[in-house]
Amino acid sequence: MKRGRIRVATCQFTEGSDARANGQAIRDLMRDAKRRRADVAVFHEAALTGYPPGMGYKDWSYLDWDTVREETEAIRALAARLGLWVILGSAHPLTGDHKPHNCLYAISSAGRIVDRYDKRFCTGSDLEYYSPGDHFTTFRINGVLCGMLICYDVRFFELYREYVKLGVKMMFHSFHNARRRESGGGIWRVIMRPTLQAMAGANAMFISAPNSSARHQSWPGVFITPDGRIASTHRIGRAGVIVDTVDTARNYYDAPGRWRDRAIQGVLNSGQLVDDPRSRNRRAL
Secondary structure, three states: OOOOEEEEEEEEOOOOOOHHHHHHHHHHHHHHHHHOOOOEEEOOOOOOOOOHHHHOOOOHHHOOHHHHHHHHHHHHHHHHHHOOEEEEEEEEOOOOOOOOEEEEEEEOOOOOEEEEEEOOOOOOOHHHOOEOOOOOOEEEEOOEEEEEEEHHHHHOHHHHHHHHHHOOOEEEEEEOOOOOOOHHHHHHHHHHHHHHHHHHHHHOOEEEEOEOOOOOOOOOOEEEOOOOOEEEEOOOOOOEEEEEEEEOOOOOOOOOOOOHHHHHOOOOOOOOOOOOHHHHOOOOO
């Protein structure tokens, strides 16, 4: 495999309803990421716009879309000055009465939006505010093919499998599991990181999974290697940056690797099946 290397900064902070303040926090973390020699800074779901289902707003009237556009342009300009890729959690307004997309913008180190991913599987509460997306998104950073997903998408193994078919090795999977009422982070603190670890190990992917650090954050942002190991983790409720290196030439433990392609093609066994009457008779000793 041709070698590709990326220094990934998984960023965490507490966003609010003020896109101006959110944009400033994002730019501060971008500068921190660049000081730590990162190639890309990854932000959580709705980092710029705030996440209305979690903040209790009935609609989008709290948000100034002109400010969102201005802050996005400022983030793009800084990305170009720093030579830093940015994965930006935001919302993409549509026309007429259509609700916006819950999105991630992939902003290149030249400050250009190279593509956008729109959350495909929106939760029930999401659908009160957002329109679901309909596409996969891939792009290359330093030769490494990258993909993007958002929060609830993690519940659908099929999305990861489709990205495997496309050849993705680095997944930017942004979350907003915060502002929960449950003490101790609720069930999300128990299950979300193991779910991501399973996705990484089953699909041989690196995963950068930033999460909002807003009050009652369910779990801290993490970076996971293709063997399913958590390589780095944030602290609960603390803003900051963790930086990890993706190296596609490094060998990681890959238990299903030999048979993954066959399984994807629908061959759901390893080895060679046998034609034997005792194999077919499942009710006899």
